[in-house]
Amino acid sequence: MTAPASPARTGDPLVPYPADAVRRYREAGLWGSRTIPQEFRAVAARYPERDAVVALDGRMTYAELDLRTDRLAAGLAALGLRPGDPVLFQVTNRLESVVAWYGVLKAGLVPVATLAAHRGHEIGEISRRVGAVAHLVEPGGRFDLVAFAHEQQRDHPTLRHVLVLGELPDADPVPADGPVPPDDGDPDGVAVHQLSGGTTGVPKVIPRRHAEYWYNAAAYARTWGWTPDSRVAHLIPIIHNAGIVCAVHAVHSVGGCLVLGSPDLDESLPLMAREAVTQVLLGHVHYRAADHPDFDAAATSLTRVILSGAKVPPRLFDALEARGLWSGQLFGMGEGMFLATRPDAPRRARLETVGTALSPLDEVRILEPDSEEVADGVGELCCRGPYTLPGYYDAAEHNERAFTGDGFYRTGDLAAWVEIDGERYVSIEGRIKDLINRGGEKINAEEVELLLLRHPRVSGVAVVPMPDPRLGERTCAYVVVDGPELSLAEVQEHFAALDVAKFKWPERIEHLAEIPRTLVGKIDKKALAADITAKVSS
Ligand code: AMP
DSSP states (O other): OOOOOOHHHHOOSSOOOOHHHHHHHHHTTOSOSSOHHHHHHHHHHHSTTSEEEEETTEEEEHHHHHHHHHHHHHHHHHTTOOTTOEEEEEOOSOHHHHHHHHHHHHTTOEEEOOOTTOOHHHHHHHHHHHTOOEEEEOSSSSSOHHHHHHHHTTTOTTOOEEEETTSOOOOOSSOSSSOOOOOOOOTTSEEEEEEOSSSSSSOOEEEEEHHHHHHHHHHHHHHTTOOTTOEEEEOSOTTSHHIIIIIIIHHHHTTOEEEEOOSOHHHHHHHHHHTTOOEEEEEGGGTTGGGSTTHHHHTTTOOEEEEESSOOOHHHHHHHHHTTOEEEEEEEETTEEEEEOOTTSOHHHHHHOOBEESSTTOEEEEEOTTSOBOSSSOEEEEEESTTSOSSOTTOHHHHHHHBOTTSOEEEEEEEEEEEETTEEEEEEEEESSOEEEETTEEEEHHHHHHHHHTSTTEEEEEEEEEEETTTEEEEEEEEEESSSOOOHHHHHHHHHHTTOOGGGSOSEEEEOSSOOBOTTSOBOHHHHHHHHHHHHHO
16 A cells, blocks of 8 residues: 655645555445435434434434434525535534534534634634634533634634524525535545644644545444444533544444433433433543442443443443443544454453454554564554544644554554454553543643743743543643742643633642753653652552
């Protein structure tokens, strides 16, 4: 296979999949010939009366969701939005968020999966990079996203529309004199921009194409043997890659029901109980869900629990199995690559590994830093395949480092092969990318360090993960300052003034006379991470 064309050479911000790979993925029947809206319409036509989404704030059948999203697409077109226009999404897990998702796709627009928690620092940068034309927000949260969206339009010539959940446009899908929403999109065209959690600087943009993105989700649903009777709960943010792939698209690829809860177990577990949920994905923030008094009622119809985001404590696995719940693991990323422990995987593989690749055409390698394959032991997980990105958007220089010469994506995760009963499984052993995984939200250490250095009294800085029982990790900043020590409140004021998303604010400050360095002059983050781990566990 040829290496992906570099955008540095083509001048195009989009890196295409190599032509021979596209041919193989289609010939193998993995990539279809339809866009995501066309796929959704086909399923909706097959199961019109079945529940498509049951959320905390309402429910819709497939027929209702199909019609409502046709009307939204027509309304968006009538506003003057045109195919290819990027739309920033800052919404949480509501019924209307799913409506907005398919409506925007049906209008041929490109959702940009920003987070409700993002603020001016992130939105300003991302929206300019992709040339966002509309900003979709929800009203009524503690932070006024609607006012924020209007503010973001200032000095931002492309960002012309603010769309608000609850007030989304609604028009006749086939107006006599207006534009008809397009339904003839390119299955290999960009459907969605996801955001990377694991690179340097502010998040990189991951373009996901219609056929490969739908395939990713359909292959995920197939892995678990889902059918139209599957009722799948999702409690973590829906506009993440995991939310779209594992919940929205995967469930709808089989005609199943998405039971859309929120991260709050007090409201989501009763919803799961009422809706007789059969499967749930639990992210790291919910690794203690089985201790909740409402868990057993929620688990009455559950057959399978999929755990993802961090190493699974054996205690959790035992607690689920003691209730007769099959438990397994998933490894996934916005860049593509999914690994999962299939239903027939032996218990040890389900407990200790993240399983095997989702697709028969996924290629997984565990590499040494010099790109030699690791025979035995730990190396960097690298992958190439029918739903893994061939390059970040508009990031030629970064792409040079993020991919091997033959087009394998370097995940920044450390992994090892584990052989169990003659089968090879992947075990995740840590990471080399410099980030903090705060309950599933990835925080880029370098981004936080650069923000800290903008404080007039900070002259040295190193940001490391600090262990946390609930979130897994939080952000600890080691700083060298001029003058008296900086309080945490002062640092947080600084981040607030820079309009940075709150989940990225340092949660502990440690002062040093000097930042320690290794023999080769690099910041010794290992020593600092060990130091803070010792401090918080003593
Ligand atoms: P995101 O793109 O935000 O979904 O983050 C993907 C990253 O989350 C991966 O590169 C890993 O670092 C981490 N991750 C995802 N699943 C797992 C897992 N099962 N175990 C450990 N880390 C994981």
